[in-house]
Amino acid sequence: xxxxxxxxxxxxxxxxxxxxxxxxxxxxxxxxxxxxxxxxxxxxxxxxxxxxxxxxxxxxxxxxxxxxxxxxxxxxxxxxxxxxxxxxxxxxxxxxxxxxxxxxxxxxxxxxxxxxxxxxxxxxxxxxxxxxxxxxxxxxxxxxxxxxxxxxxxxxxxxxxxxxxxxxxxxxxxxxxxxxxxxxxxxxxxxxxxxxxxxxxxxxxxxxxxxxxxxxxxxxxxxxxxxxxxxxxxxxxxxxxxxxxxxxxxxxxxxxxxxxxxxxxxxxxxxxxxxxxxxxxxxxxxxxxxxxxxxxxxxxxxxxxxx
Amino acid sequence: xxxxxxxxxxxxxxxxxxxxxxxxxxxxxxxxxxxxxxxxxxxxxxxxxxxxxxxxxxxxxxxxxxxxxxxxxxxxxxxxxxxxxxxxxxxxxxxxxxxxxxxxxxxxxxxxxxxxxxxxxxxxxxxxxxxxxxxxxxxxxxxxxxxxxxxxxxxxxxxxxxxxxxxxxxxxxxxxxxxxxxxxxxxxxxxxxxxxxxxxxxxxxxxxxxxxxxxxxxxxxxxxxxxxxxxxxxxxxxxxxxxxxxxxxxxxxxxxxxxxxxxxxxxxxxxxxxxxxxxxxxxxxxxxxxxxxxxxxxxxxxxxxxxxxxxxxxxxxxxxxxxxxxxxxxxxxxxxxxxxxxxxxxxxxxxxxxxxx
Amino acid sequence: xxxxxxxxxxxxxxxxxxxxxxxxxxxxxxxxxxxxxxxxxxxxxxxxxxxxxxxxxxxxxxxxxxxxxxxxxxxxxxxxxxxxxxxxxxxxxxxxxxxxxxxxxxxxxxxxxxxxxxxxxxxxxxxxxxxxxxxxxxxxxxxxxxxxxxxxxxxxxxxxxxxxxxxxxxxxxxxxxxxxxxxxxxxxxxxxxxxxxxxxxxxxxxxxxxxxxxxxxxxxxxxxxxxxxxxxxxxxxxxxxxxxxxxxxxxxxxxxxxxxxxxxxxxxxxxx
Numbered sequence: 001x002x003x004x005x006x007x008x009x010x011x012x013x014x015x016x017x018x019x020x021x022x023x024x025x026x027x028x029x030x031x032x033x034x035x036x037x038x039x040x041x042x043x044x045x046x047x048x049x050x051x052x053x054x055x056x057x058x059x060x061x062x063x064x065x066x067x068x069x070x071x072x073x074x075x076x077x078x079x080x081x082x083x084x085x086x087x088x089x090x091x092x093x094x095x096x097x098x099x100x101x102x103x104x105x106x107x108x109x110x111x112x113x114x115x116x117x118x119x120x121x122x123x124x125x126x127x128x129x130x131x132x133x134x135x136x137x138x139x140x141x142x143x144x145x146x147x148x149x150x151x152x153x154x155x156x157x158x159x160x161x162x163x164x165x166x167x168x169x170x171x172x173x174x175x176x177x178x179x180x181x182x183x184x185x186x187x188x189x190x191x192x193x194x195x196x197x198x199x200x201x202x203x204x205x206x207x208x209x210x211x212x213x214x215x216x217x218x219x220x221x222x223x224x225x226x227x228x229x230x231x232x233x234x235x236x237x238x239x240x241x242x243x244x245x246x247x248x249x250x251x252x253x254x255x256x257x258x259x260x261x262x263x264x265x266x267x268x269x270x271x272x273x274x275x276x277x278x279x280x281x282x283x284x285x286x287x288x289x290x291x292x293x294x295x296x297x298x299x300x301x302x303x304x305x306x307x
Numbered sequence: 308x309x310x311x312x313x314x315x316x317x318x319x320x321x322x323x324x325x326x327x328x329x330x331x332x333x334x335x336x337x338x339x340x341x342x343x344x345x346x347x348x349x350x351x352x353x354x355x356x357x358x359x360x361x362x363x364x365x366x367x368x369x370x371x372x373x374x375x376x377x378x379x380x381x382x383x384x385x386x387x388x389x390x391x392x393x394x395x396x397x398x399x400x401x402x403x404x405x406x407x408x409x410x411x412x413x414x415x416x417x418x419x420x421x422x423x424x425x426x427x428x429x430x431x432x433x434x435x436x437x438x439x440x441x442x443x444x445x446x447x448x449x450x451x452x453x454x455x456x457x458x459x460x461x462x463x464x465x466x467x468x469x470x471x472x473x474x475x476x477x478x479x480x481x482x483x484x485x486x487x488x489x490x491x492x493x494x495x496x497x498x499x500x501x502x503x504x505x506x507x508x509x510x511x512x513x514x515x516x517x518x519x520x521x522x523x524x525x526x527x528x529x530x531x532x533x534x535x536x537x538x539x540x541x542x543x544x545x546x547x548x549x550x551x552x553x554x555x556x557x558x559x560x561x562x563x564x565x566x567x568x569x570x571x572x573x574x575x576x577x578x579x580x581x582x583x584x585x586x587x588x589x590x591x592x593x594x595x596x597x598x599x600x601x602x603x604x605x606x607x608x609x610x611x612x613x614x615x616x617x618x619x620x621x622x623x624x625x626x627x628x629x630x631x632x633x634x635x636x637x638x639x640x641x642x643x644x645x646x647x648x649x650x651x652x653x654x655x656x657x658x659x660x661x662x663x664x
Numbered sequence: 665x666x667x668x669x670x671x672x673x674x675x676x677x678x679x680x681x682x683x684x685x686x687x688x689x690x691x692x693x694x695x696x697x698x699x700x701x702x703x704x705x706x707x708x709x710x711x712x713x714x715x716x717x718x719x720x721x722x723x724x725x726x727x728x729x730x731x732x733x734x735x736x737x738x739x740x741x742x743x744x745x746x747x748x749x750x751x752x753x754x755x756x757x758x759x760x761x762x763x764x765x766x767x768x769x770x771x772x773x774x775x776x777x778x779x780x781x782x783x784x785x786x787x788x789x790x791x792x793x794x795x796x797x798x799x800x801x802x803x804x805x806x807x808x809x810x811x812x813x814x815x816x817x818x819x820x821x822x823x824x825x826x827x828x829x830x831x832x833x834x835x836x837x838x839x840x841x842x843x844x845x846x847x848x849x850x851x852x853x854x855x856x857x858x859x860x861x862x863x864x865x866x867x868x869x870x871x872x873x874x875x876x877x878x879x880x881x882x883x884x885x886x887x888x889x890x891x892x893x894x895x896x897x898x899x900x901x902x903x904x905x906x907x908x909x910x911x912x913x914x915x916x917x918x919x920x921x922x923x924x925x926x927x928x929x930x931x932x933x934x935x936x
Contacts (some may be wrong), residue, residue, distance in 0.1 A: 001888050005766055005782050008703060009898055012671060012760060012830040012833045012834060012837075013762030013830070014762075015758060015843045016756060016760040016761035016762075017761045017762055017764055019757070020757040020764040020767075021764075023753045023754060023756050023757035023761070024753070024754055024758075024766075025816060026749070026750040026753055026754070027750050027751070027754040027773065027818075028770065028773060029769070030750060030810060030811055030830070031774065031776055031811055031814060032674070032773065032776065032812060034789070034792070034808065034810075034811045035776055035777060035785065035788070035809055035811050035812075035837050036773070036776065036791050037792065038785075038788035038791060038792030038793075039780065039784070039785075039788045041788065041791050041792050041795055042784070042787055042788040042791045042792075045791050047795065056877070057792065069901075092790060094689055096872065102926075107680060107683065107684050107687075108684070110676070110677040110680035110681065111677075111680055113677055113859040114677040114678060114681045116682070116889075122803045126681075128923055129685060130684070130685070130688070131919070132915075132916060133688040133689065133692065134691060134911050135868050135872075135915045135916075135918070135919040136911070136915045136916070137871065137872050137888075137889060137908075137911050137912075137915065138872055138874065138890055139872075139874045139893060140692075140695075140892070140908040140911055140912065141691065141692065141887045143695075143896050143908065144691035144692055144891070144908065145691045146896075146900065147691070147695055147698070147900050148691045148695075150689065152912065154694050154698070174775065174926070183687075184687060184688070184691070187684065187687070187688065191684075201830070213778050241779075241781065242781065242782065244781065245781030245782060245783045245784065247783055247874075248874065248875070249781075250721045252896070261783070262783045262875075264723055264784065265783050265787060266783065266875075269787065269790060269879060270878065272881070273730040276791070280787060280791060283787040283788070284783045285858040286781055286783070286784060287781065287784045290779070290784075291779070293777055
């Protein structure tokens with residue numbers, strides 16, 4: 001068997017098997033103690049009573065969730081009515097993340113396809129060019145985007161100078177600016193997995209399909225799509241999930257009208273609101289949504305691999 | 308054989324992987340200074356047996372002795388045997404010399420002794436000028452020699468070779484066979500060689516153990532294995548053969564009287580056949596002569612002719628539709644019958660081998 | 665060949681790729697160019713000058729940013745080293761120990777920092793550190809960074825280890841190396857490229873982080889991203905563009921290094 005098969009059984013695995021707990025321990029301890037336990041504690045906090053200067057009083061209450069979902073309150077005399085403010089913010093976040101994901105797919109798919117079909121020697125150079133911006137500090141990239149598109153920024157200056165527009169486009173502080181920022185932040189996450197799946201595609205298959213009287217679109221639909229679908233799905237998740245909880249793009253590029261989950265949560269801890277249980281509750285809800293998305297993805301993955 | 312002459316003694320070795328049994332109680336002895344081959348199709352257990360001797364597999368039960376000493380429970384680094392791996396497994400980050408010195412340095416040789424010995428073995432495999440290279444800078448054949456040198460350098464009690472020629476191309480493989488054999492004579496230690504290639508086994512070995520389904524089918528020198536296979540598997544696996552269903556009428560004085568398909572009587576050594584009953588007659592294609600129809604032991608119709616260069620292979624069909632092959636030497640005097648013509652087949656009595664059902 | 669059947673050349677895909685690269689690079693290039701602007705008005709071009717770079721090192725905000733840069737580097741180097749060691753040990757277990765109890769769970773745990781949204785990790789860490797009364801400046805940042813760097817270090821290291829067949833260790837043990845020697849003399853040197861790229865990746869990820877740092881940092885402690893964020897909130901000043909350009913250069917150097925290391929590792933593998 002070629003390289004890639006690592007465990008042929010026998011001695012090597014036996015030697016490490018006995019030590020597996022010792023080898024894994026630091027990772028377990030670090031992540032278990034400093035991530036898993038904190039997430040658990042955060043969920044606990046979402047059920048506690050708020051203290052006004054930040055922090056909590058150790059008294060169980062559903063007040064945070066009540067505030068999130070209901071206007072008149074679950075425990076009042078009147079029948080409860082839904083509070084739309086926060087649900088609206090979540091909905092907007094999902095919408096913005098979705099638009100950014102679709103934009104990434106529309107641009108990322110042809111790009112990934114183009115790169116994957118270059119000669120192997122040039123391929124890695126293209127790939128490298130796509131990935132470099134990702135490694136540049138996200139804050140700096142977002143600030144750069146803000147600088148570029150703001151009303152007095154170089155983009156508008158240039159457009160005014162050419163006469164293409166008579167007044168600045170007014171891009172900054174719009175939904176579009178946030179979508180652009182998210183798109184810009186996470187585009188490489190879309191390109192890379194699609195690239196990986198297209199690269200694995202054996203192009204003689206499409207020649208075989210063409211030989212068997214398949215049109216280019218039929219081939220695309222019946223032969224290529226099933227092969228690259230896992231890459232597309234993975235790319236969409238890798239863009240959608242971080243976009244959903246993004247903070248920098250909405251905060252720097254958006255305005256008050258483009259408030260997203262990340263900013264809502266940040267405000268509870270760092271900003272003026274100072275309501276920790278409510279922030280913890282919003283975080284818990286966000287975490288639940290993300291975990292649901294990942295679980296659905298994982299289940300479909302398993303189904304796919306069983307076939 | 309006295310125990311002093313035995314290099315490796317394998318006694319009733321069983322290896323199970325979960326519910327799968329890879330070795331069903333294998334017993335065999337390998338002598339000092341012997342070129343011993345484990346031959347069989349893939350999955351027959353030959354590599355598992357070799358890896359058990361090296362210590363890479365823990366046997367489920369049974370005993371492995373090296374020069375009389377029980378090594379069954381020893382880890383690989385405490386066994387004085389070395390392996391030439393199928394993919395060579397040369398350490399890619401080390402030079403050829405460092406590769407060859409690795410085993411010696413781990414087993415307590417001094418640096419100067421090890422360096423001297425490394426030079427010596429590299430000369431032995433004709434790679435003296437390549438000491439400073441990295442494995443990636445060598446050809447496949449050269450890498451194979453380094454692997455050999457590395458395994459021989461620490462003077463192992465036994466050398467294990469796991470299909471070491473399978474990654475080489477045909478020409479090179481044939482050349483290396485000869486070298487390997489002379490290297491074994493030169494070093495005077497036992498070589499245990501694993502292969503699925505019967506030609507390799509027949510040309511190099513002193514003795515061969517034919518394995519199938521985790522069991523040893525037959526152990527013997529190459530001519531014994533080829534000419535006196537003990538069962539259908541060995542007959543079929545080693546070389547080409549025709550297996551005919553025959554009725555044995557009687558056995559006396561070691562000779563069996565039987566009737567061939569088509570009714571002709573035939574007498575040949577009884578071998579494992581003890582009495583009357585159904586049996587199989589194994590006849591090698593080159594041990595059949597053509598004659599006029601009705602004059603031989605069998606009558607057949609020629610269904611095809613294949614030109615093989617040195618030989619001509621004739622496909623024939625018996626009256627009961629059984630297919631056989633006959634090999635004729637390609638010479639000017641050979642008369643090759645036309646397709647469709649009826650011929651008689653004469654079997655060489657000494658070369659026909661009767662096998663129990 | 666009939667171009668109709670050649671799916672490798674969809675017309676327009678090159679254009680999209682170029683658009684993609686323009687979108688990715690335009691903001692960075694514009695900022696890099698404007699960092700050399702001599703004018704104090706950041707949008708009007710007033711000629712080329714290094715004035716803002718001088719300002720970064722000597723200007724009124726220089727001490728603040730220098731301290732932030734030192735903090736960032738100390739945290740990134742320490743966190744990357746710790747995460748790399750932890751990830752190396754974990755990937756030895758995950759790729760060499762065959763099946764063991766809790767393997768699937770271990771993998772889930774290692775990938776957890778990648779799955780939990782950053783803002784949730786930030787909230788959870790803040791809540792946790794506050795609850796256990798642990799709010800001392802750099803340490804909290806460091807611990808949080810180690811945690812989210814582990815999967816980033818783990819991925820290239822385990823990928824590298826998976827590509828090394830255990831045949832080499834078998835050969836070493838066949839040649840009288842003890843398991844410890846087999847690890848030290850054979851596996852570890854072969855893993856080195858993976859370990860190095862894992863370290864570089866973790867380093868860049870740590871340097872990149874804003875959100876989690878902003879949540880867990882003690883009062884008065886700043887890293888470069890939090891200091892830049894604080895400054896940008898008051899408006900984009902030219903010295904920020906100079907700092908951004910410097911950080912951009914550092915990132916590009918590190919990624920290029922990581923890429924080159926990864927490539928030499930692959931070449932070696934392909935040849936043998």
